[in-house]
Amino acid sequence: MKFEELTIHVIPHSHLDLSWGGGYWLCTLASMDVMLRLLNCLKSDPEYKYTIEHVYAMREFAAHARRSEVNELIEAIRDGRVDVSGLYHGTEENLPGPENLARQFLLGKGWLKRRFGIDTKIAWSMDTPGHTLQMPQLLRKSGIELYVISCGCAGPRLFRWTSPDGSEVLTYTIGAYNLSRFLGLRSSIDEMKKKITWYLEWIGDLINVKALILDDGGDWSRPCLETLNNIRRWNEAGNKPTLKISTTTEFYEAIKGEAGRSPLLKGEMPTTWVYTPTHYPNVAVWNRRAEYSLRAAEVMETLRMILYGDGLYPKSELTRCWEQICRVMEHNWGGRDGDVVGMEREHACRVAYHVGRDILRSAIEHIASLIEPNGEGLAIHVFNPTGSLGYGYAEENIDARMYGGEFKGHVYLTDSDGNPVPIDLIERIENEDGSLRGFKIGFVAKEIPPYGFRTYYVRDSDVEVDVPSALEAFENGIENEYYRVKVDGCRVSEILDKIHGRNLVGDGFFELTAFSDRSIDLKDNIGEVLGVEEEGKFRIKRGKAKAKIIIESSILNSHVRKEITLYEGLRIIDLSLALDWRGPRYCQLRVNLPFKFDGKYVYEVPFGRIILPDKIDYWAPYGVPLRYDAEQMERFRWPNIESLKGLREVQNWIMMEEDEYRILLCTDSPTYDFRGHLQHVPLRTVYSCGDPLLFYNRRGSYKWSYRIITGVNINPELEGILFMTPLETVFSWRRDLCRARRMTPKLPHEYSFIRIDDENIVITALKRAEDDGGIILRAYNASNKERTVNIKVKVPFRRVYEANLLEEPIEEISAGRDEVRLKFKKWEIKTLRIII
Structure with missing residues (x-):
């Protein structure tokens, strides 16, 4: 392609890291300064355009700026002079769990649309060191049509990136960011003439579209009219290629007609910052624990709300926690004041974990108050807040005073069928006078129904009951x-x-x-x-x-x-x-x-899995052609390339496969x-x-x-x-605090609230909708085959809709009274909105 035929779209932006340049508040102030200077540029020159990299910056500006300033910015967005990326922030996509990643769109584009009615179709992800396998599907299910990245692809500038389910998103890789600084757009025409020609020759074999992006912005860089003035001087002097100041949406409109001719690429872009979690080890661990704590809390509290019919749901508490743990997954770890930011991140994750635990405990104690045990002895209800048959080691304190009579001296445990269960006597709890107060026991609970519970019974005996154990x-x-x-x-x-x-x-x-x-x-x-x-x-x-x-x-x-x-x-x-x-x-x-x-490794990524490849042909950091040869290693001086051969960020598991074993x-x-x-x-x-x-x-x-x-x-x-979601036990509950406001159902001593007839369908969320209009259920097909499944929720439905990641209904689905039949493509993610 001749360079003279190109149009270079210069897109002003600022890379607004949430930390890195300093602590969170310092970076928020820097971001505020950028936004205020943007308003000045928009007022000073009606041709100025801009793209805001993420919604987090908008949220902070809306929270702290004057209302008149916020209104000015929103008007510029509606007029098409300013774009906003639909992502919550620049997420390190391979690190967060599946719901953490999915909520980025709800907290990003979802917030922007609910608050201001702005339905952005573009997303930017600058400086993020890799991109996860299912990102195209998540983007499409959020209404994003163009994804602009700076790292990860060594192939052509424009390509169609596809997820395993077949979802495609048009993707453009800049190959770096802050290009305008290096190419002289804020300096002089003479410098631009030398460097723009050199740059186009350098990336010439990667140009496959008649329009290119040249970004104008670095870390907290301030909007500047000098770039626009130099563009005018360049074009007026007849220089080629033509430069044009644009928004990302204008660039998309210019190239979407060529999308069908762009190559189709698939697979993950492995992160080159794989060591990031090793600098704040507790943050990585506690963020993951917090996500699964919040997921379990949402499930059981939603079920409690339905059972009690009271409409009470701790939405604000849960939303604050999701905002915090999603913010922690921003791509910058370290930087100036990184030790302080690291402590703040760890604290946020620990708080979210414990808030989730508090809500979960409250929910299961309320549900337990509705159970009618039918065995002898004192009931221990074991809850399983996951979608498969649960198992695990459970511990519980046994209050001897609750027997209502004289304690006989020996305690043993049976399951709901009356079969003795081996127990460990962990602790004998005595009163101050030495009399028996109770015991702490441990036991293995098995086959706990998905999203349900099973009841065990504590009994006492005059003699010790010997229960055999294979240990x-x-x-x-x-x-x-x-x-x-x-x-x-x-x-x-x-x-x-x-x-x-x-x-x-x-x-x-x-x-x-x-x-x-x-x-x-x-x-x-x-x-x-x-x-x-x-x-x-x-x-x-x-x-x-x-x-x-x-x-x-x-x-x-x-x-x-x-x-x-x-x-x-x-x-x-x-x-x-x-x-x-x-x-x-x-x-x-x-x-x-x-x-x-002697086999192959498979590891988990959000909503998917990867078979570890022997080589990677087209993914690389910062657009570097990845061939693993010494000449190119020397040319690009990127020492991390070799590590891509084997270092990875994984989710909850790694599987080693050898034949069928x-x-x-x-x-x-x-x-x-x-x-x-x-x-x-x-x-x-x-x-x-x-x-x-x-x-x-x-x-x-x-x-x-x-x-x-x-x-x-x-x-x-x-x-x-x-592994990430332990079983929960309830032995005694505060009946005075767990009283239903309406007539509530009585529950048997073993029960499952949700059943799926195919274990390859994995539920990741059951929660109340953000607008309080129904229940959200999200699940995905963890297999390479299409599957038709029945999902049975023991709650009467009025209507069921398939929804997007913003929880907006797309189309109504035919459903029974409490059951819905769904067809999943391989590795497809589906979100349902259930009206009860």
Whole structure:
């Protein structure tokens, strides 16, 4: 294509990071200054145009600016002089969980449309280091038609990016941002003549459309009329190509006719900032915990609201929490005042987690007050706020005074069918005078109905009731029906899958190694070994429901505590790693996980899964052609390219597939290295590229959790959700506080509120609609096949609509009284709006 035939659309913007340049409030003030200067430019020159990168900036401006200033900006948007991207902010897309990512559109474009009636069709994602697999589907289901990015694609400038379900979004990659500064648009015509020609020649093989974007803006850069004046001078002098100041929508209108000729690309764009979570390890873990806490709270509180018929729902509390944990997933971690921002992020996630727990506990206690037990003894109701049959280890305090008579001395437990259940007597609770007050017991709960509960019964006896258990402990290990775990001098020597007769692990499994790491936070540069885990001591604790090996050791003067746990009757192995870090700077810590298998890795991403590729042909940071050859590595000087071969951010699980056999590793932390044997990278103590004096010393206490499941038929999505969403128990409740305002139904001692007849359909949300008009249910098909399923909600429907991610109804769906039949394309995400 001849350069003279091109039109370059210069789009002014400002990259308004939520932090990075300083703390949140400092960056909010900088953003406010940008917006006020934008209003001045719009007043000064009627031809000036602008694109606001994300809705968060609009929300902050609307909250803090004068009403007249907000009205001026909204008028400019409606007049087509200013565009707003539909995203909440520049999300690091591979990090948030599925609902965290989906809510970005509700908090972004959804807020903009509800508040001001503005229906934006474009989205920008500047400086975000990768883009997740299902982003095209999420964008399309939010009404976004053009996605503008700066990182990730080394292919042509314009392409159609597609999700596994077939959704396409037209995508344009700038290849970087702040181009106008480098090409002289705010300097002089002479500089522009030299640099624009050089730039077009440099990217010439990537130009596949007659219109290009040249962005005019950097970090908190102020809107400037000099760019527009230089564009006028350029065009008046007859220079080519033609430059035009534009909005993103104007650019889209200019190129959408060529969309059909653009190539179709598919797959994820792996993040090159894969180490980001290692700088704030607690933030990454607590953000994930908070999401699943809020999801469970929304489900059970929605069910409580329906049962009680009172219309009460803590929408403002939940919305504030979602706003906070979504904000935490912004792409900037570190920078100036990064230590303060990191603490604020961790605090926000912890608060959201506990608010979710509070709402969840209230909901299940209210629901429990409606249950009519039909067994002898005191009832323990075990709740499962997930969409599959639940299981897990539950603990509960038993108040002996509630027996109503003399306590006989021995307590035992039965399930809802009257079968004895093994228990651990964790604690004997006594009054001050030594008399018995109660017990704390632990037990394994199984087959808890999805989005429902099952009741167990505590009974007492004159004699001890001996309930057999398959758990065994020996000198250097533990075992149950499914696994045997052995240690040798504090080293894990064997994890035997007894059913399939294979040792799962190699040498050094679950051991820590510390490496020298002299790079900045974004780079991959492992040096020599600084330290290995020192020999420590181990002990074994065995109960009838749970047995564990506890290993205590140290590395680099830091105390390490590891636990490996087996349960009676459960085919899972739980592992935990607690670290009191006191190590040095310039260090990278790794957990070795050498599983013995000969096959392929599969890992979870939001609403999807990835088979780890041997190579990546067209994704790269900042538009760098990715061929893995020395010449191009030298040309572009991007040391992180090599790391794309094996470093990834994962969601709840990694699965190792060997023929029909599966090893599933569930995890609550995202950064893994697949090069060689599997390694978890939980922590780094390097410095920030945004502040060379900010070291991530990260001294303090941390805890990471894992779970191993093996077998042939494993549903990794459901197992990952169960791993992140523990069972909840209710023994006694405040009947005086859980009184229904209307006639409420009585519930049996075992019940499921929602049933899906296909376990490949995964529910991620059940909540009240933002406008209070019905219930929102979101689910996706976690398989490569089309599926037709029945979703049964034991609530009478009036109408059911398919909705978009903004919760707006699209079309009505034929439904029964309490059941709806849906057809899902492979990997399709569906949102329903249910009117009850």
